[in-house]
Amino acid sequence: MDENQEALELQFDQLQAALAADDMKQFRELFLELHIFEQGQFYQSLTDEQRRQMYAYLSPKEIADMFDVIEEDNIHMTDYLSEMRPGYAADMLAEMYTDNAVDLLNTLDKKQTAKYLSIMPHESAREIRELLHYEDDTAGAIMTTEYVSIVANQTVRSAMYVLKNEATAAETIYYIYVVDQANHLVGVISLRDLIINDDDVMIADILSERVISVHVGDDQEDVAQTFRDYDFLALPVTDYDEHLLGIVTVDDIIDVIDDEAASDYSGLAGVNVEEVSENPMRSAMSRLPWLITLLFLGMATASLISHYEELVSEASILAVFISLITGTAGNAGTQSLAVAVRRLAMTEDKERSFLGTVMGEILTGLITGAITGLTIFAIVSIWKGNPTLGFVIGIAMMFAITVANLAGSLIPMLMDKLGFDPAVASGPFITTLSDLTSVLIYFNIASLFMQQFIGT
């Protein structure tokens, strides 16, 4: 792709020159040759003055095609909109695929949205308004209304004719949805099926009645799972009365999968990895809320140790192993958290009983704890020549790991039961919580054997 890249840069330079020379014809010719994504790359490399020049050269439809590809997660989109004359921007929004226009309008304040809707073509405004109603992260929020639907009582030839007319406007023409007079979804036929059948075959004879669809209120994660299972390129969305409302296409599902992965990853790390700024001050501000909250939880651990200060002053050897025990238990808790969150995300595995999972996790904790505990028992006994100390550290390690394992799996499972996203139970939260329980376990066990350590 390197020669491609060079050719592309050359063309970008020529486009810049055409803008500078105010040569609209040359600019349009070069620009419309580019792939839409590349048009977007060029557009985003410009100054606002150059972009204003582009609005004069290109139609709202041409800009809309480009915006359909660059809109995802681009923080400058609202700036771009405000550069355009309101009428131009409204036309542009009307020409975009409805789902993308809605995403874009959702980033504006309500007043601005209302302004654009009031000056755009009535039909487009109506479609956009309908989609604006749907809750975030549902099938309704990611669907588009540009699909092709036909009735069953016609031949392949006439269906192909319909398709030919709607091909330019539709977001996908590779599935054609079959509806009855009341717009109930009754079947689906792929373009592949249309192609391999003869022109005179009736649609009713070749359509698939077993159509997989999602409901408009379904969670976008479940919609993504249906895409994964069936390897579809698009899925129809219906209301609870099986009326066809729109379609979700696979490119939007890739965004959903990316977003969900980033949010799980962010949860585990206790930081929003998508709000990455190059400004250290802003980065710090996005990380501090978690850090300070956890600092207070950490203070609970500190004040717990404070209770045992006398014990520590008499047997300072105990201080040596605090971080080893809290650290190892924290590591085990993070592992069990990640496994639990992942398991909850895999819908198929949800059927396993709550109690079964918890018991399994306790057992896993006991096994890892016992082996880790035995290892540290051997190390400490030899290193410090003190098997009693080794025994205390080993036993404390075993219980601390078991409890951390249990917390790591129980907390996300409880959050899931209560209807929260289990992924927000962050790794740092689990490790900080497990510091507290580990210290509690450690000093209680050490107290039992206290006489042994005095003066060591």
Place this chain on the structure above:
Amino acid sequence: MDENQEALELQFDQLQAALAADDMKQFRELFLELHIFEQGQFYQSLTDEQRRQMYAYLSPKEIADMFDVIEEDNIHMTDYLSEMRPGYAADMLAEMYTDNAVDLLNTLDKKQTAKYLSIMPHESAREIRELLHYEDDTAGAIMTTEYVSIVANQTVRSAMYVLKNEATAAETIYYIYVVDQANHLVGVISLRDLIINDDDVMIADILSERVISVHVGDDQEDVAQTFRDYDFLALPVTDYDEHLLGIVTVDDIIDVIDDEAASDYSGLAGVNVEEVSENPMRSAMSRLPWLITLLFLGMATASLISHYEELVSEASILAVFISLITGTAGNAGTQSLAVAVRRLAMTEDKERSFLGTVMGEILTGLITGAITGLTIFAIVSIWKGNPTLGFVIGIAMMFAITVANLAGSLIPMLMDKLGFDPAVASGPFITTLSDLTSVLIYFNIASLFMQQFIGT
């Protein structure tokens, strides 16, 4: 989807009954009505005896269609294969899409693979052998050879005719690739373009010469990024001489994105979340390697504290804050690790200079450290009525966080530079390492102010 589910379960029961009654006609009728994914669900719910009965009822091609959908990450696939007569299994593999057959064969040992290849149709074996050569995680390893290609010198009508003939075998017919006599990729045309143009138009006049392709050795993550950028449903794969070798389809890209997300997530947690077993012993065995390795790193921290044991015995108050400082620095390190891994995954951001990123992360660390340090200074000064102690804890906290932040971003960046996957720098590794540096910083600062604490 609930009524769907009920209808499906009813049909599964009827299928079971047909198997029990040995009614092949009834079974085939009901089975072939199902969507392929549902066929797979039914198949996987059977006993091995019932599955053997199915092989007698269905052709290798019919089983192959189902295997194309269920093959991903299914650990029982090799068992299924070994249940079939070798000739049947070989025919089945030949009928699968080449990329899926290759995935499946890659899970077998070489002897078995060779056996199946030796008894399958020659042409299929040749195609599979070619794909088996490609390295894991490259475009070559995920591409398939079932694409449609045509030459430019023909009309839309004749291209549609070619398409009609190849539609059943091809994995996608929605892009048609245009090649010259030597099979060099020279253009692409979408089925949408064929549909909207008249029958007599020449392909040469409407094809897009600016075809985006990937090279066979490209990393699958880069291929996924190209899909994200351009919203394609398929991409052509070429060798370094621009010969067309195959295509990658979007369903495989969804698997790639899922796999990469799971591997990033696993890395952050220090456990392979994909190898989830319900057997606690197995779970424990998959988690122990990291835990024990980190235990030894933790021992370094313990022996470091051991050096300061005398200091602790004289000023036991110091022990109270060990876990607070190591814990908070660990949390900060995990945040910075996650941000760094994420930034490295976004290719666009790679251009930012190494030094710039490191300086930014140090600054972020200093800011978060200063604010956290100030907070803890205030709390400790009031709680313990000892501003000097508060100062020591606060300063130690600030430096510990700064160092943890730096380690969290530097380590994945160095791994990336050295050609490793930065995501394997796990969260638990960073926290355990930061325990060591935090303790070092803490006790060194405390030593400087030692006289103040003796006897407190």
